Structure formats: C-alpha cells, structure tokens
Amino acid sequence: MSDEISNEVLFDLHRRMVRIRRFEETAGKMMEDGKIPGALHLYVGEEAVATGVMAHLSNQDQITSTHRGHGHLIAKGGAFDRMFAELFGRATGYCKGKGGSMHISNMELGMLGANGIVGGGPPIAMGAGFSNKFRKTDNVAVCFFGDGASNEGSFHEAANMAALYKLPVLFVCENNGYGEYTPQANHQAIVDVADRAQGYGMPGVIVDGMDVIAVYEAAGEAIARARAGEGPTLLECKTYRYYDHVGVRGMGLTYRTDEEVEEWQKKDPIDQFETRLAEQGILSAEAAQAVHDEVLAEIDKAIKFAEDSPYPEPEAVLEDVYA
Amino acid sequence: MVGKIGLLANPASGKDVRRLVARASVFDNQEKRAIIRRAIVGAVASAAGSGSELEFVYHNDAHGIVQQALEEFGGDIKATPVDSTQMSSALDTISAARAMRDQACDIVITLGGDGTNRAFCLGWQDAPMLPISSGTNNVFPNLREATIAGAAAGLIASGQLGSELMLQQKCISVHIEDEREDLALIDALLTNERFVGARALLKPDQFRSALLTRAEPAAVGITSIGGLLNPVDARADHGLWLEFGAAGDIVHAPIAPGYYQDVGVSVCQTLKLEQTVRCVGPGTLAFDGERERTLRDGQEAKLTISRTGPRVLDVTAALHRAAEIGSFIKPQQTQPAPKTS
Known part of the structure; x- marks a missing residue:
C-alpha cells in the first residue's frame, strides 16, 4: 500500500462527493417541479463509491455506468453546465441533448455511457479492458453495476471473459440492497455479490460503501492490480440510495420503510467524512460549508447556461447515429 | 440435563x-x-x-x-x-x-x-x-x-x-479518553494513519507502538513481529510491548497472510499482567489486525494487559x-x- 493519504486527496474526495450530492438534490427537485423532462435515477447516498473509485482514474481510463449515472460522470470530472444542458435536452449537452439522463456519456472523459439496460455496462467494460490490454496501455476499465445487474447473463459473460484473459477491469458492485423495487433477498440467494468472484477466478472483496476512505483504499489496490497486469477484481460496496428508484419520492411505493432509510442516513458518507476531517483539524466545518456554497453557486450558473442554450435542430435527430 | x-x-x-x-x-x-x-x-x-x-x-x-x-x-x-x-x-x-x-x-x-x-x-x-x-x-x-x-x-x-x-x-483493556472502552485479544497497535478506512494494517512505516498478549512466531499479523524477536505464548503471564522505528532491529515479518514486510523495532520489552501503557494521538488504534478507533491530537488511550479474557x-x-x-x-x-x- 502507498503512503498516508495526503490532505490534497482528502479535500478532493470531499469536493467530489459534495458536487454529486448537490447536483443530484437540485436535479431531483427540478424533475419533481416539472422542469426536467423524463425520469432521473438519482445517486444521493451512494456518493462515496463513485468518488473513492474515480479518484484513482485519469481521463484515459474508461468507466461504464448504470441508469443511475450522474454521480459517476461528476466524479469522473463531468461539468455541471453540459450535464444540466443534457438533462434539459439542449444542444450544448454532453450528447447534444439527445441522450438525456440515462445515456449521458463523454469519450474525452472516458465515460462510455450511462445505460438504460440493467447489466448493459459489463460487456462494454470488458471490451474496453480488452482494448487496453491489446493496445498495451496501462489503462483500466471500471464497470459500475448493481446487485440486480449481477443476476444478468451479460454480467456473467463479461466477468468470465475478463478473468479468462486477465483483463484490466474493475467490476464495482454498488449493492444498495434493491434491484429497482425488489429487495435483494427476493432476487438472489446470496447476500454478498463478492462471493461470485471465485466462480470466475478473480478476487472478490467487500468494503463499506458509505466510507469514502474505505472505498478509496480498496479501489486503489484493485486498480493497481489491474494496471500491473494481474487481472480483474470484483469490488462490492455496501451502500444505499436515499431517494426512490426513480426521482425523489418516486411512485410512493411501500417497498421499504422510512425507518430503514433513516438508519442508513445516520451513516451518511458526507456527514461522516466532514465530522472526521473536522475532528482531526484537517477541514473545519466552516471550510466544508464553503465548499457546499461554491458548488451551489456553480450549479446556479450551470442551470442558467442550460436554460439559455438552444434545443437541437430537428434535422440533428439523424446525426451521431449508426443505423 | x-x-x-x-x-x-x-x-x-x-x-x-x-x-x-x-x-x-x-x-x-x-x-x-x-x-x-x-x-x-x-x-x-x-x-x-x-x-x-x-x-x-x-x-x-x-x-x-x-x-x-x-x-x-x-x-x-x-x-x-x-x-x-x-x-x-x-x-x-x-x-x-x-x-x-x-x-x-x-x-x-x-x-x-x-x-x-x-x-x-x-x-x-x-x-x-x-x-x-x-x-x-x-x-x-x-x-x-x-x-x-x-x-x-x-x-x-x-x-x-x-x-x-x-x-x-489474556486480553487488553482499552480506555480511551472521553470515549467508550474497547478490547483486544491478541494485539493493540497505534498507527499514524488517520482513518479506519478499509481497516487493513499494511503500512509498517506508519506503525508507532503495539501491545501484544501473545507474540507468536508461527502466526501472521502484528503478533509475528514480536514473535520473531521474543516469543510469548498464551500461557505466559506477561505480554510484549513494541515501539517501532528505524533505530533498532529490522524484522522481516508476515504482517498479513502472504505479505512479508520489513518492520523496524526500536523497543521490545515484556510487560507483566495488570501493567498499563499509554498511547497518545493523533493516530488510529488497531485491534487484532484491524484499524478500529481514531485518536484526536493529544487524546490518550490506556492499554492494560490482564488474564480476564x-x-x-x-x-x-x-x-x-x-x-x-x-x-x-x-x-x-x-x-x-x-x-x-
């Protein structure tokens, strides 16, 4: 393992999590107010996972995301203005306003796309990993997926091939306990998705996905292992989404209790981290609040940019398509 | 019955x-x-x-x-x-x-x-x-x-x-200033690391001191460091106190399974039952191989070894x-x- 984590890294982890939280809170409110069309799957509560992993990646490393992809893109370096523009369906968005929330992507950042298909990402990440190895780079492909996606054939096939060819791929299971509205106990006979790793011939480890340092340390080891040519890893992060599967309060279904949500919120990744940083004299409460304020100001500007941006021209519908 | x-x-x-x-x-x-x-x-x-x-x-x-x-x-x-x-x-x-x-x-x-x-x-x-x-x-x-x-x-x-x-x-009773008490069965170690994080102890350059109830040369973990210098088994009515640093023996020890590291030990001395040693933060206390509790700057922890486990x-x-x-x-x-x- 490397030396002690520097303050610069700690500040970076904190800011990335705050950026995700504030973006998602704002986007959720705008969706419920009818200002953003379509459905948003929000990442509030799971910030430590994307942050802890992405802090080890460069733009040359690739990620594949899920339908809950905003947090991944923000942690990978996505700009608020182009993201809001995409959610608003404007021509200045990351996908020229034609992708929206569930297909947001940016090749310059190595973000190979959010995905509307559950389990759609693993084969893409496996392919990127194959390319990285074939081209003899030291780049790594990271695949984010959920406990529900780990039941899909696409995941099994990708994990098998990645292990067979010792590809530089990190499979990050964001296990939030629910496949959409279905509790994990009702869709798989195991509790730890990491247990599946042995079946493919790769290591599987579990970390507390509400602890950004725990994720950062474990992901660092797995990514270093991938860069060294030692093959893929399955990293399971136990986490929780505070909002519903879609939107904030979604469809009002009673598939989980408020008490359960409140119990997880006691382990909030940002609150926990800010408390520890303050206790150790690394970042005061006032300095942490200043980060929130800066991020909120950036969001205000980004929304203005998006609202002032044009919609794509009708003829643009035939551009950027393969068939 | x-x-x-x-x-x-x-x-x-x-x-x-x-x-x-x-x-x-x-x-x-x-x-x-x-x-x-x-x-x-x-x-x-x-x-x-x-x-x-x-x-x-x-x-x-x-x-x-x-x-x-x-x-x-x-x-x-x-x-x-x-x-x-x-x-x-x-x-x-x-x-x-x-x-x-x-x-x-x-x-x-x-x-x-x-x-x-x-x-x-x-x-x-x-x-x-x-x-x-x-x-x-x-x-x-x-x-x-x-x-x-x-x-x-x-x-x-x-x-x-x-x-x-x-x-x-034997066990180690841990009294942390202003906080709940804790316990270790085999070893309690103070590291400079500032977070519990992924819990593993894999950075010997960050180790500061450790109290061992057992120092087992035939085991992995922090216990092996003391064990390779001065073995102490479960029956012995004493433990071992270690301070880490470059000005002493360099012990090549398996601090985790499959993971040998060079560890500098500047002090290695036995400690009788009921004796207490003190650790002062900042740092993190690890018990039985896992980082568990963080100490603020100046916060004190008292570690007492006894046969009450x-x-x-x-x-x-x-x-x-x-x-x-x-x-x-x-x-x-x-x-x-x-x-x-």
Whole structure:
C-alpha cells in the first residue's frame, strides 16, 4: 500500500462527493417541479463509491455506468453546465441533448455511457479492458453495476471473459440492497455479490460503501492490480440510495420503510467524512460549508447556461447515429 | 440435563481488502454454512449416549448461515435463535454474545477471525469459547476441522468433560479518553494513519507502538513481529510491548497472510499482567489486525494487559480425555442365542 493519504486527496474526495450530492438534490427537485423532462435515477447516498473509485482514474481510463449515472460522470470530472444542458435536452449537452439522463456519456472523459439496460455496462467494460490490454496501455476499465445487474447473463459473460484473459477491469458492485423495487433477498440467494468472484477466478472483496476512505483504499489496490497486469477484481460496496428508484419520492411505493432509510442516513458518507476531517483539524466545518456554497453557486450558473442554450435542430435527430 | 452450545458465524469475515493485497484466504458463506453444519454433526455425535440433551443457541445472522446449517442438518435437535440486532455490523456479534451469556451457554462455537472473536468478547468477555478460523488473521481461533471442534464442544455441553480443559486467555483493556472502552485479544497497535478506512494494517512505516498478549512466531499479523524477536505464548503471564522505528532491529515479518514486510523495532520489552501503557494521538488504534478507533491530537488511550479474557477449550486435550473415558465407545451388542427346534 502507498503512503498516508495526503490532505490534497482528502479535500478532493470531499469536493467530489459534495458536487454529486448537490447536483443530484437540485436535479431531483427540478424533475419533481416539472422542469426536467423524463425520469432521473438519482445517486444521493451512494456518493462515496463513485468518488473513492474515480479518484484513482485519469481521463484515459474508461468507466461504464448504470441508469443511475450522474454521480459517476461528476466524479469522473463531468461539468455541471453540459450535464444540466443534457438533462434539459439542449444542444450544448454532453450528447447534444439527445441522450438525456440515462445515456449521458463523454469519450474525452472516458465515460462510455450511462445505460438504460440493467447489466448493459459489463460487456462494454470488458471490451474496453480488452482494448487496453491489446493496445498495451496501462489503462483500466471500471464497470459500475448493481446487485440486480449481477443476476444478468451479460454480467456473467463479461466477468468470465475478463478473468479468462486477465483483463484490466474493475467490476464495482454498488449493492444498495434493491434491484429497482425488489429487495435483494427476493432476487438472489446470496447476500454478498463478492462471493461470485471465485466462480470466475478473480478476487472478490467487500468494503463499506458509505466510507469514502474505505472505498478509496480498496479501489486503489484493485486498480493497481489491474494496471500491473494481474487481472480483474470484483469490488462490492455496501451502500444505499436515499431517494426512490426513480426521482425523489418516486411512485410512493411501500417497498421499504422510512425507518430503514433513516438508519442508513445516520451513516451518511458526507456527514461522516466532514465530522472526521473536522475532528482531526484537517477541514473545519466552516471550510466544508464553503465548499457546499461554491458548488451551489456553480450549479446556479450551470442551470442558467442550460436554460439559455438552444434545443437541437430537428434535422440533428439523424446525426451521431449508426443505423 | 440440557447442555447449551452457542453458535455464531460472522458473514463478513474473510472478505476484506487483504484478499487483494495479501492474497488472504476467501471464505464464502456457503463454506461457512458447511463448517457450521460439520460442527453440529460433531457435537451431536459426542453427546449421543451421554444422557444429556443438547440445545443449540444461535445468532441468526442476516445471511442465515447458522439457520441454514441447522436446517440442512435436520434431525431431532433443539435450536433457539437469540435476540440479537440485525445491523450487518460488529454490533450484531456483540448483542448475540450478550444474549448467549444471558442464556448461560456452556460453550460457544464462533466462526471468524481474530476480529470476530474480539467483537464477541466485547459482549461476553470471559465466555467459554471454541473459536474456529474463517478469518484473515487467525491467532486466536483454531485452524481445526469443524467436525472435531464440534465434538469437543459437545463433550463439554453434555457434561462429560469439565472446564479444566479451558484456558482463560489474556486480553487488553482499552480506555480511551472521553470515549467508550474497547478490547483486544491478541494485539493493540497505534498507527499514524488517520482513518479506519478499509481497516487493513499494511503500512509498517506508519506503525508507532503495539501491545501484544501473545507474540507468536508461527502466526501472521502484528503478533509475528514480536514473535520473531521474543516469543510469548498464551500461557505466559506477561505480554510484549513494541515501539517501532528505524533505530533498532529490522524484522522481516508476515504482517498479513502472504505479505512479508520489513518492520523496524526500536523497543521490545515484556510487560507483566495488570501493567498499563499509554498511547497518545493523533493516530488510529488497531485491534487484532484491524484499524478500529481514531485518536484526536493529544487524546490518550490506556492499554492494560490482564488474564480476564475468554476461556478457550483445548480441542486436542478434550478428545484425548474423551478417549480415556471412552466417550465414543459403544457397548458390545449381545448377540441373541440361535434358536433350536
């Protein structure tokens, strides 16, 4: 393992999590107010996972995301203005306003796309990993997926091939306990998705996905292992989404209790981290609040940019398509 | 007579980041279920014919490891879950330990590593225990076939053997200024690392000091550092105090499974029972191989070694004693005389 984590890294982890939280809170409110069309799957509560992993990646490393992809893109370096523009369906968005929330992507950042298909990402990440190895780079492909996606054939096939060819791929299971509205106990006979790793011939480890340092340390080891040519890893992060599967309060279904949500919120990744940083004299409460304020100001500007941006021209519908 | 055997399996043991860095063993929950089932088989076998009934008092963990093992075993056995939390954290183990203490279990079989057993002892410090290894650092639990471990537990619970085959272990009581108390069974180490994070202890250049109840040269973990300098076993009425730094011996030690590192030791001295040493933050205290508690700058922790820990059954001695008293020997069946007409 490397030396002690520097303050610069700690500040970076904190800011990335705050950026995700504030973006998602704002986007959720705008969706419920009818200002953003379509459905948003929000990442509030799971910030430590994307942050802890992405802090080890460069733009040359690739990620594949899920339908809950905003947090991944923000942690990978996505700009608020182009993201809001995409959610608003404007021509200045990351996908020229034609992708929206569930297909947001940016090749310059190595973000190979959010995905509307559950389990759609693993084969893409496996392919990127194959390319990285074939081209003899030291780049790594990271695949984010959920406990529900780990039941899909696409995941099994990708994990098998990645292990067979010792590809530089990190499979990050964001296990939030629910496949959409279905509790994990009702869709798989195991509790730890990491247990599946042995079946493919790769290591599987579990970390507390509400602890950004725990994720950062474990992901660092797995990514270093991938860069060294030692093959893929399955990293399971136990986490929780505070909002519903879609939107904030979604469809009002009673598939989980408020008490359960409140119990997880006691382990909030940002609150926990800010408390520890303050206790150790690394970042005061006032300095942490200043980060929130800066991020909120950036969001205000980004929304203005998006609202002032044009919609794509009708003829643009035939551009950027393969068939 | 009804003898009570506690059963507890930690679903989280054997799955942390040390699988990546150190290639430590992986224990999936199917394997843990199989281990528990074999322990039940052993316990039932050794108690059969003793005239005592067995009752299994178990922690129904969120993964259902013990519950499923009991169901697989089937048969006519009495099994009762204890009232314990379902937080998927060490709190579950602690609350289960308290419940087993309240139920007056004759012996408790635990499945996990040093960390699991430490958590158990936070709930029942002087518990009668038979720890089976399924963790990462396994100084405290036995690397032992579960069938035989279960048989030894059955001999105790059925009253065929007594507590003289148990050795009360040393432990370290931890008093942290302004905070709740804590406990270590094998080692307590202060590291410069500022966060608990992924818990593993893999950076010897960050180690500052350690108190060991046992210094085992034939084990992995922090205990091995002291063990390779000045071995201290479970029976010795002293521990070992280490201070780390470049101005001393460089010990090439397996600080995790499959992971040797050079560790500088500037002070290595024995410490008598009931003696106390002090650690001052900033830093993180690790207990039994895992970072657990952070210390603020200037915050003090007092570590006291004593023989007030759990009572652990000597499995080998128990089975030898069973052979002496014929616990597993059935009386010869008398063949009925053939009938003549």
